[in-house]
Amino acid sequence: MRGVVLRSPGDVRVEHRDDPTITAPTDAVIRLSATCVCGSDLWPYRGIEPVTGPAPMGHEYVGVVEEVGDAVRTVRPGQFVVGSFFASDNTCEICRDGYQSSCVHRVPMGAIGSQAELLRVPLADGTLVATPDLPPADLIPGFLAASDVLGTGWFGAVAAQAGPGRTVAVVGDGAVGLLGVLAARQLGSERIIAMSRHEPRQRLAREFGATDIVTERGDEGVARIKDLTNGLGAHSVIEAVGTQESMMQAIRSTRPGGHVGYVGVSHGVELPGEELFFSHVNLHGGPAPVRRFLPELIDLIWNRRIDPGRVFDLELPLDQAAEGYRAMDERRAIKTLLTF
Amino acid sequence: MRGVVLRSPGDVRVEHRDDPTITAPTDAVIRLSATCVCGSDLWPYRGIEPVTGPAPMGHEYVGVVEEVGDAVRTVRPGQFVVGSFFASDNTCEICRDGYQSSCVHRVPMGAIGSQAELLRVPLADGTLVATPDLPPADLIPGFLAASDVLGTGWFGAVAAQAGPGRTVAVVGDGAVGLLGVLAARQLGSERIIAMSRHEPRQRLAREFGATDIVTERGDEGVARIKDLTNGLGAHSVIEAVGTQESMMQAIRSTRPGGHVGYVGVSHGVELPGEELFFSHVNLHGGPAPVRRFLPELIDLIWNRRIDPGRVFDLELPLDQAAEGYRAMDERRAIKTLLTF
Known part of the structure; x- marks a missing residue:
C-alpha cells in the first residue's frame, strides 16, 4: 500500500509500505475512506519534536472494515467506522471514567500511521464506532474531523x-x-x-x-x-x-x-x-478522550446537525501529501484532507 | 489593645496597638474570643516572604460583635461570629459563584491582624456568620478552626x-x-x-x-x-x-x-x-472561599457532629505568642491557640 512517511523534518514522502495484517485477535484492518494532516503532525515536521528514522505519519482515520480478528464482536467487515488517535479497550476503570486516551492498554495510532490506504486498528471493539450505514460522500469529512479535531475541540x-x-x-x-x-x-x-x-x-x-x-x-x-x-x-x-x-x-x-x-x-x-x-x-x-464523545458526535453528523468537515479547506490526493503539510505549515490551509 | 506584631523574621512581639474603630458604615468591630497562628504565618516568620516594617499578624478569628456601622444589617452587637481570612461582600458575581476569597471587593484580614484583642472586620454583612447563640467554651476552638484551616481543608x-x-x-x-x-x-x-x-x-x-x-x-x-x-x-x-x-x-x-x-x-x-x-x-x-462553607461548618460544629478544634495541640495566652510561633516552626505543635 501507499503511505506517508516523514524521513526528516520537512521531508514528507509517500512510499510503499507493507499492507497491515491482523496481528492480535482484537485487531481490525480498515480501508481508509479519507485521512488528513493534524496540527500536531507539524511538531515533528518542523523538527520541534525529534524524528528518529523514517516515521509513518497520521493518527486520524475513517474507513470501511476489511477484516477483523477472531475476538472482535462489535464491528464487522463492510461497516464504516470512526476511531480516535489512541486505541483503547473501553472497559478498564480509566475508560469507564471517560478517559479512554489514558486507557491502561492504550495504543497510540500515530505510531502505526493512518495516512495510508490501509490501517491496523488494535482493540477494535473498544476503539471503533460504526455509523448507522455507509455514509454519503459529503459526510465523510465530518466523520474524519470527529476522529480528532472535533473530538478534541x-x-x-x-x-x-x-x-x-x-x-x-x-x-x-x-x-x-x-x-x-x-x-x-x-x-x-x-x-x-x-x-x-x-x-x-x-x-x-x-x-x-x-x-x-x-x-x-x-x-x-x-x-x-x-x-x-x-x-x-x-x-x-x-x-x-x-x-x-x-x-x-x-x-x-x-x-x-x-x-x-x-x-x-x-x-x-x-x-x-x-x-x-x-x-x-x-x-x-490533555489528550482528548475522543472515544467518549464519538457516539454523540456521529449522531450529530449523521443527522446533519453539525458540519465539522468545513475545517478542511484543502483537499489533495494522498500522493500530494507533502504539499498538504507545506500548506498547513505556512498557514495557507487550516487543515488538509487526503483522498485516495 | 494588645496585638501580635512581627518586627522581622523570627521576631514576634505582643505590643500595644490602637483600638480599632468603625471606619466605614459596612464595618464591624469584634472582641476576639480566641485567635491562633496559621501555617502560612510561618512564611514571613521564616523570612521566606518579605517582612516590610512591623506587621500586625493573624487572619483567623472568632468573637463577639462590639459595634457595627450604620449599613450593617445581618449581624448585631452581642452575637458570636465567625469570619474568614478575606472579607468579602458576598454579593458580587464572583461571590455568588462561591469564590468569596476572590470577591471584587475583598480585603485581606492578614493586613489588619487578628492576633489581637479587638478586630475591625470590613464588609461585615458579607463576611461574618453568627452562631445560633453564644457557644459553650469547648466549641470555641472548633469555630476558630472554621475561620481558616477547617474551611481550607x-x-x-x-x-x-x-x-x-x-x-x-x-x-x-x-x-x-x-x-x-x-x-x-x-x-x-x-x-x-x-x-x-x-x-x-x-x-x-x-x-x-x-x-x-x-x-x-x-x-x-x-x-x-x-x-x-x-x-x-x-x-x-x-x-x-x-x-x-x-x-x-x-x-x-x-x-x-x-x-x-x-x-x-x-x-x-x-x-x-x-x-x-x-x-x-x-x-x-487557591485561597479557600471559606465563606461559602461557613453556614454548613457552623451547623456541623454547633451540633457536635465534627470536632475540628482538636487540631489545636498548644494553648497559650496571647502574651506568649512568640512561643506559639516557635513551637509551630519547630513542628513541636500542629497549631497554636491564643487566649486572652
Missing part, C-alpha cells in the same frame, strides 16, 4: 464547562479551536469569543457560532476579554495551541472559579504556581 | 471532589491536611490515605477518618499510593503544603480524570506543562 469545551449562561473564549484559531467554538455552541453557550487575527478563520468561527472576535493576543488579548466580561474574565476558556503564551493567555482570561479546558499539545510550558493558585481557575485538559 | 476536599466511592489521598499533615481528612470523611469518602511520618499526626488523621497511612514521600510516596489504588492513583488528592515536591507528589498520585485540590499556599512552584497535559488530572485550588 469538544473535549476542550467540556473541560472548560461550556454551557448555557457561560461565556466562552477560545485561544487558537486552528481546526481544534474553531471546532471548540462549534462545540461550545452545541453545548449551549450563547456568547463565544474567538481569538483570531486571520480573516478566513474569523469567518469560519462566526459560522460555527462565535459571537465576538478578539484580534489582540497576550496581555492585550486578556484585557479585551476582561472588557467584554464585566472586568471578570470568561467563565470558560478553551486553549487550543499549547505554548507558554497561549496557556497564560487562557488562564488570565478566565474569571476566578472559571474553567480552562486545554487541549493544545503542551510544548515548553511551565506554569507559575503562585499565579495559578491565586487565579482560582479550574484547569483540565 | 474543606475546600481542598471539595476541589478534589472527595465523595462516596472516591479514594482520597492527602499530601501534608499540618492542620489543613488533617482537616482535609475530616472533610473527605464528611463528604462521604470511605477510603482516605493520609501521607504523614509523624506519629501524633498520624493518630489524629486516623481519628478524623483516615483509613491508611503512607509514610513515604516524593516518588516513593507516589508508588505507595499507586500500590493502594490498583496501580491507577487516587481519585481525589488534597495538596496542603504548597511546595514543588508536594504539588508534584499530589499530581502524580492522582489517576487520569482524577482531581487535585490544592490549598497549600504556593511557594516557588513551577508546573511542567507537558507532564500536566498527559496526566489528565483536574487541577483546582
Whole structure:
C-alpha cells in the first residue's frame, strides 16, 4: 500500500509500505475512506519534536472494515467506522471514567500511521464506532474531523464547562479551536469569543457560532476579554495551541472559579504556581478522550446537525501529501484532507 | 489593645496597638474570643516572604460583635461570629459563584491582624456568620478552626471532589491536611490515605477518618499510593503544603480524570506543562472561599457532629505568642491557640 512517511523534518514522502495484517485477535484492518494532516503532525515536521528514522505519519482515520480478528464482536467487515488517535479497550476503570486516551492498554495510532490506504486498528471493539450505514460522500469529512479535531475541540469545551449562561473564549484559531467554538455552541453557550487575527478563520468561527472576535493576543488579548466580561474574565476558556503564551493567555482570561479546558499539545510550558493558585481557575485538559464523545458526535453528523468537515479547506490526493503539510505549515490551509 | 506584631523574621512581639474603630458604615468591630497562628504565618516568620516594617499578624478569628456601622444589617452587637481570612461582600458575581476569597471587593484580614484583642472586620454583612447563640467554651476552638484551616481543608476536599466511592489521598499533615481528612470523611469518602511520618499526626488523621497511612514521600510516596489504588492513583488528592515536591507528589498520585485540590499556599512552584497535559488530572485550588462553607461548618460544629478544634495541640495566652510561633516552626505543635 501507499503511505506517508516523514524521513526528516520537512521531508514528507509517500512510499510503499507493507499492507497491515491482523496481528492480535482484537485487531481490525480498515480501508481508509479519507485521512488528513493534524496540527500536531507539524511538531515533528518542523523538527520541534525529534524524528528518529523514517516515521509513518497520521493518527486520524475513517474507513470501511476489511477484516477483523477472531475476538472482535462489535464491528464487522463492510461497516464504516470512526476511531480516535489512541486505541483503547473501553472497559478498564480509566475508560469507564471517560478517559479512554489514558486507557491502561492504550495504543497510540500515530505510531502505526493512518495516512495510508490501509490501517491496523488494535482493540477494535473498544476503539471503533460504526455509523448507522455507509455514509454519503459529503459526510465523510465530518466523520474524519470527529476522529480528532472535533473530538478534541469538544473535549476542550467540556473541560472548560461550556454551557448555557457561560461565556466562552477560545485561544487558537486552528481546526481544534474553531471546532471548540462549534462545540461550545452545541453545548449551549450563547456568547463565544474567538481569538483570531486571520480573516478566513474569523469567518469560519462566526459560522460555527462565535459571537465576538478578539484580534489582540497576550496581555492585550486578556484585557479585551476582561472588557467584554464585566472586568471578570470568561467563565470558560478553551486553549487550543499549547505554548507558554497561549496557556497564560487562557488562564488570565478566565474569571476566578472559571474553567480552562486545554487541549493544545503542551510544548515548553511551565506554569507559575503562585499565579495559578491565586487565579482560582479550574484547569483540565490533555489528550482528548475522543472515544467518549464519538457516539454523540456521529449522531450529530449523521443527522446533519453539525458540519465539522468545513475545517478542511484543502483537499489533495494522498500522493500530494507533502504539499498538504507545506500548506498547513505556512498557514495557507487550516487543515488538509487526503483522498485516495 | 494588645496585638501580635512581627518586627522581622523570627521576631514576634505582643505590643500595644490602637483600638480599632468603625471606619466605614459596612464595618464591624469584634472582641476576639480566641485567635491562633496559621501555617502560612510561618512564611514571613521564616523570612521566606518579605517582612516590610512591623506587621500586625493573624487572619483567623472568632468573637463577639462590639459595634457595627450604620449599613450593617445581618449581624448585631452581642452575637458570636465567625469570619474568614478575606472579607468579602458576598454579593458580587464572583461571590455568588462561591469564590468569596476572590470577591471584587475583598480585603485581606492578614493586613489588619487578628492576633489581637479587638478586630475591625470590613464588609461585615458579607463576611461574618453568627452562631445560633453564644457557644459553650469547648466549641470555641472548633469555630476558630472554621475561620481558616477547617474551611481550607474543606475546600481542598471539595476541589478534589472527595465523595462516596472516591479514594482520597492527602499530601501534608499540618492542620489543613488533617482537616482535609475530616472533610473527605464528611463528604462521604470511605477510603482516605493520609501521607504523614509523624506519629501524633498520624493518630489524629486516623481519628478524623483516615483509613491508611503512607509514610513515604516524593516518588516513593507516589508508588505507595499507586500500590493502594490498583496501580491507577487516587481519585481525589488534597495538596496542603504548597511546595514543588508536594504539588508534584499530589499530581502524580492522582489517576487520569482524577482531581487535585490544592490549598497549600504556593511557594516557588513551577508546573511542567507537558507532564500536566498527559496526566489528565483536574487541577483546582487557591485561597479557600471559606465563606461559602461557613453556614454548613457552623451547623456541623454547633451540633457536635465534627470536632475540628482538636487540631489545636498548644494553648497559650496571647502574651506568649512568640512561643506559639516557635513551637509551630519547630513542628513541636500542629497549631497554636491564643487566649486572652
